[in-house]
Amino acid sequence: MESKHILTVEEFRELARPTSKHVDEKEVTAFISECENLNIIKAVGLDTFEALVGDEVDEEHRVLLEGGVWTQTMQDGKERKRMRCVGLKQALAYFVYAKMIQSDGGIVTRTGMMRHDDEHASHADDKNRVRRYNDAMNVAEEYLTGCLLYWRSVKGDEVRPVRGSRVHVHAIGD
Secondary structure, three states: OOOOOOOOHHHHHHHOOOOOOOOOHHHHHHHHHHHHHHHHHHHHOHHHHHHHOOOOOOHHHHHHHHOEEEEEEOOOOOEEEEEEEOOHHHHHHHHHHHHHHHHOOEEEEOOEEEEOOEOOEOOOOHHHHHHHHHHHHHHHHHHHHHHHHHHHHHHOOOOOOOOOOOOOOOOOOO
8 A cells, every 4th residue: 555645855955955856756755654653643633634635625734734824823712923834845845855975875785884995976964054053953843833824823732843853973083
């Protein structure tokens, strides 16, 4: 049985930062599935996720998925300010992008983790790769937080952003 995802490889290419057209689609699909399970489903719940990938998506779920503008309402019923939700698709695209930065083109072979080198390109050093990873994760988490604020205003549920899932590298003496 083929599982449905809220993001396609083509949408990933449109919504995330620019990537090569030669990126392996199977790898992107694997990262989409992984990030849905680790970040999106944990944040919105399995029932909401299943509604998002269902055949018919209502207006509230469409805004959560694709983004939109909404007015934040306080508990006393007073409207507060207009807010923007970029949508779970774009948040997921940045989680996937960060995951790809983290993997750095590595592939597991029978001899272990390998990374192809080429005379026409080079890999970023670890310090810059971690910096880019953190930047992409900050964007992804902010986008997810905006989506969760929207969803909480619509459903009234207490929804908390998923945090603390990053890899932390501390360089001593740097």
